[in-house]
Amino acid sequence: MSETGLAPQSTAPDSRHPLALLRDPGTIRLRCAAILRAADANVSEYFTVQRGALPALAARVVALTLKRFPDLRIPYHSRWRHFEAGGVDRKPLLDALLAGRGSAEAARARFDLSVVSVLLDAGAGPAWRYAEGRGAGAADAERTDGRPESVLQRSEGLGVATWHAFLNGSFSATAADPLRADAAALERVDAGALRTIFQSSPSNPLVGLEGRAGLLLRLGAALRDEAARGGGSARPGLLFDRLTDGGTRTEVTATAVLGEVLRVLSPIWTSGSRVQGLPAGDVWPHRWAGDLTGSGPLPLRDPTTGGWVPFHKLSQWLSYSLIEPLQWAGVRVTGLDALTGLPEYRNGGLLIDGGVIVPRDARLLARTWKPQDDFIVEWRALTVALLDELAALVREQLGKTADELPLACILEGGTWAAGRELARELRADGSPPLKIDSDGTIF
Numbered sequence: 286m287s288e289t290g291l292a293p294q295s296t297a298p299d300s301r302h303p304l305a306l307l308r309d310p311g312t313i314r315l316r317c318a319a320i321l322r323a324a325d326a327n328v329s330e331y332f333t334v335q336r337g338a339l340p341a342l343a344a345r346v347v348a349l350t351l352k353r354f355p356d357l358r359i360p361y362h363s364r365w366r367h368f369e370a371g372g373v374d375r376k377p378l379l380d381a382l383l384a385g386r387g388s389a390e391a392a393r394a395r396f397d398l399s400v401v402s403v404l405l406d407a408g409a410g411p412a413w414r415y416a417e418g419r420g421a422g423a424a425d426a427e428r429t430d431g432r433p434e435s436v437l438q439r440s441e442g443l444g445v446a447t448w449h450a451f452l453n454g455s456f457s458a459t460a461a462d463p464l465r466a467d468a469a470a471l472e473r474v475d476a477g478a479l480r481t482i483f484q485s486s487p488s489n490p491l492v493g494l495e496g497r498a499g500l501l502l503r504l505g506a507a508l509r510d511e512a513a514r515g516g517g518s519a520r521p522g523l524l525f526d527r528l529t530d531g532g533t534r535t536e537v538t539a540t541a542v543l544g545e546v547l548r549v550l551s552p553i554w555t556s557g558s559r560v561q562g563l564p565a566g567d568v569w570p571h572r573w574a575g576d577l578t579g580s581g582p583l584p585l586r587d588p589t590t591g592g593w594v595p596f597h598k599l600s601q602w603l604s605y606s607l608i609e610p611l612q613w614a615g616v617r618v619t620g621l622d623a624l625t626g627l628p629e630y631r632n633g634g635l636l637i638d639g640g641v642i643v644p645r646d647a648r649l650l651a652r653t654w655k656p657q658d659d660f661i662v663e664w665r666a667l668t669v670a671l672l673d674e675l676a677a678l679v680r681e682q683l684g685k686t687a688d689e690l691p692l693a694c695i696l697e698g699g700t701w702a703a704g705r706e707l708a709r710e711l712r713a714d715g716s717p718p719l720k721i722d723s724d725g726t727i728f
Contacts, residue, residue, distance in 0.1 A: 320666035343678035350698035362696035364606035367444025389532030393522025395610035397466035400521035415442035468519035471505035503553035626672030628665035630717040631704030
């Protein structure tokens with residue numbers, strides 16, 4: 286046992302788990318590359334890939350990156366950027382509120398906030414708005430400077446709403462300590478509570494409230510189970526202790542962060558796939574996913590999970606969002622580029638709107654799809670693989686190496702913002718180029 290009373294945890298992926306290969310970010314890249322090879326071979330019934338459009342798209346990303354970060358000091362793509370929405374740096378307020386706590390306890394609080402906020406960060410829908418400073422969810426301390434009410438949408442609005450809810454103790458089971466998220470409190474958060482937090486109403490609808498509430502309930506249960514197995518408090522901050530042996534380890538890999546997120550949180554993904562009877566989450570079958578070598582349909586290295594392509598979008602988004610809290614606690618995070626680009630509306634939309642991923646029939650974009658549909662799985666796989674190619678071109682145009690400009694910074698600089706910008710140029714409401722029927726727990 287460590288000094289904190291926690292059982293020491295390995296930060297290497299658990300190779301004994303039946304789904305270990307599907308939890309490895311290397312598998313994400315291999316399976317997505319296999320699907321890209323199929324599209325390159327012109328056998329996809331849905332898409333063609335037009336690499337000739339990549340240089341111009343890279344130039345667009347470069348121009349936007351230099352506009353946003355002219356000194357190229359680009360932060361990571363993470364939930365913490367959404368806490369800066371509206372040009373307001375909210376972090377110093379949290380830092381002040383956490384002053385006096387040790388670095389490990391402050392990190393646990395930041396993990397609590399990050400995990401809950403990311404899990405509530407699925408698509409908000411085009412009609413929803415959050416008015417910071419109005420009604421439930423707004424911290425009074427933020428309104429003393431006379432700033433006007435700020436109206437935010439989409440991920441930024443969701444992020445700021447959860448920020449205020451966290452500061453106000455909405456996820457804490459201890460009135461004397463609002464800056465935490467406890468299993469007991471998470472299990473009490475229902476759709477009605479989220480409706481209040483997000484200021485949702487018939488005239489301000491937020492999609493997927495029931496799905497989000499169910500996710501928090503299952504998060505609470507998963508944290509209870511994890512605390513019972515290895516000790517510690519049943520709160521998301523337990524992930525910090527598992528990764529650092531209670532704050533004693535000073536270096537961890539990004540792959541280990543993702544592995545721990547997937548290990549502890551795997552029971553919460555009921556809307557994803559099940560593989561071998563186990564909840565696999567954001568993992569989907571695809572006929573081209575088993576070709577791992579590029580030499581044609583050869584025998585699979587892993588006959589039990591071959592044919593499945595993992596994405597783990599929310600889990601990777603969460604892993605990116607935990608890197609800074611780890612670093613602020615003095616923990617060095619290595620191997621950032623092991624994680625992949627995030628296959629969601631903005632990155633994937635950029636590649637469609639930018640003419641790189643081209644539907645064979647434009648009418649396919651008018652349909653509403655399910656996450657498990659081949660069309661969506663293929664689009665997301667192409668997004669992951671082509672983001673790596675786009676990142677290489679962005680680095681080349683900026684004269685940077687992968688160490689100097691990791692993928693996490695290119696996403697922020699970057700591809701996500703360019704996806705949103707291009708969507709606004711092409712569609713009045715800024716909506717993505719395709720539609721997915723989501724319950725709020727995958728995208």
